[in-house]
Amino acid sequence: YIYTKPSPQWCVRQWQKTVPSDYKALLALGPSTQFFVSINAVPKTRANNGKLNQPAYVALPPPLRARQNCPVDFSLSVKDLDGDRVRCRFARADRGECQNGTQHAFIKLDEENCVLSYTGNAVPGQYFIFLMAEDLIPVPTISRVQDISPLSSVPVHLSLSVEEWTSSCSNEPPATQGTPEKNAVLYALPYQEVKFSTTYNSDLGSVLEIAVVGPPDLYRVNFASVGHSATLTMAWIRSENNLTRLLPICFVANTNSLQSELRCVWLFQKRIKTLPAGTELTCGETEMVLVLPVASLTEISLPELQLNSPTCSVTYNSTYLTAHISFGNCGTRAVHSGSELVYTNTLKSVRPYTMISRRPSLILPLACRIPAVQVKGPHLAISTPTERETFGDIRFWIEFHLPGQGPLARFTSTPQFRSNFLLLGRARRQEVVGTGSNTTTDITIGDKLKQLDLYVVSNCSVDRAEMVVSSCIESETEDFANSQPILRQGCIVSNDTLEVITTTTTSKVFRLFVDKMVNSGSTMYVECVVNLCITTMASDKCPDLCTSTSSSS
Missing domain, CATH: 2.60.40.10 (Immunoglobulins)
Incomplete structure (x- = not known):
């Protein structure tokens, strides 16, 4: 996912790396970016319960934004599975926790509550904040213990963009x-x-x-x-x-x-604890069957046990509890996990709302994992052709033409427009909103353009292939440092653009009313994200991103 604010753009890159519990090093992120990490999570036995300590967790927020002369607080979200008190502080270069220990004068930190305060007194720009989160064993407020050493410290790196602002701090x-x-x-x-x-x-x-x-x-x-x-x-x-x-x-x-x-x-x-010895969960074609030894359900009230839906009964005798759990009933849910289809249900204790009991309760998740090769039976294999096998060697490109000119001039000279405005609601996606008059245009050098046709073109010649344009942005500069959306999630975002209806399924044409667009320069760059789609059945349709609907098998 690519986000546009703060400018120019940013995205999340995720990876895992196993490092020592006491670690200081530069980590490479791509070919040109490095950042310094300092971790002190050496295993320690907790003095209050003798268990191994677990470091604190700190949630990483999206890049933070603030306005010049407008103070704002940012509350960081922290958790500790041991119930410890979590304290945040600035990283210190003298301890080897960061390479640049500069603390910005316009950033204050409430260490005990992990709240960053921006005073508003910063010039516009992007700033980086390096913190350490520490967990400390909580002590009673009446305790005379003064020096409590943290059990661990983990890094927190934040980005703050300060933007120009001259209005009131709304x-x-x-x-x-x-x-x-x-x-x-x-x-x-x-x-x-x-x-x-x-x-x-x-x-x-x-x-x-x-x-x-x-x-x-x-x-x-x-x-x-x-x-x-x-x-x-x-x-x-x-x-x-x-x-x-x-x-x-x-x-x-x-x-x-x-x-x-x-x-x-x-x-x-x-x-989740391991299943008791003697438990059997059998996955069939239409149901799962659970057999559970009653002897393993110590102090569990058997009459209180139910599946997700009480319409499917749970039976038991003095030896075993048995449940026949239909994949299409009993509250069974189907979810996709990678290439597998997983049917899930839960056997749990359900008590009347008016009953308060100290007896233990049961929550036992049940799952049957169906590999992709068993979608319709144990011997049916599914193979998906590669993109090249499906579409051939494909190229995409963008063209600009004056209305009434270009390879699809027969559609753009007297155009019909489709409404797929994001602002008008997604139910309008397939409506024809009007027919333009003859718009064949001739211009001379020095004339100001009012309309321009954007062609998104592919060389695909496969029958039933359809082009799906998910997004387009335009910018005055080639690096798209500052850009404006034309389409987002298949929907046109403003009334300065319309889609021209054509009978060509592997190309799209959009009428740009350039005199209404934000771009005020003499040059415009456009970038689009496109896909080709072929449905599994000829009667189906490719997904319509603007309405989030599809009819594919």
């Missing part, structure tokens, strides 16, 4: 009800999908994006910015992984000049 876009609360913990059982939505309102300009930093395989779908409101849905499926037990997800809403309050939630991968 409020940032607030999150609305339904967005998870700050520092909320969402529990994830094996193969369970954790899903939530975020919504922001902005009275000072539309929300351009909801920027997210989260764990690998985090899905971000259905972004919509209509009027003053913007929404985004996020989902994560817990498959087999080597990730930490606590996984943060941080997000902010960006407008052209404002950023919302930082908000982070935490995914907690609950540990």
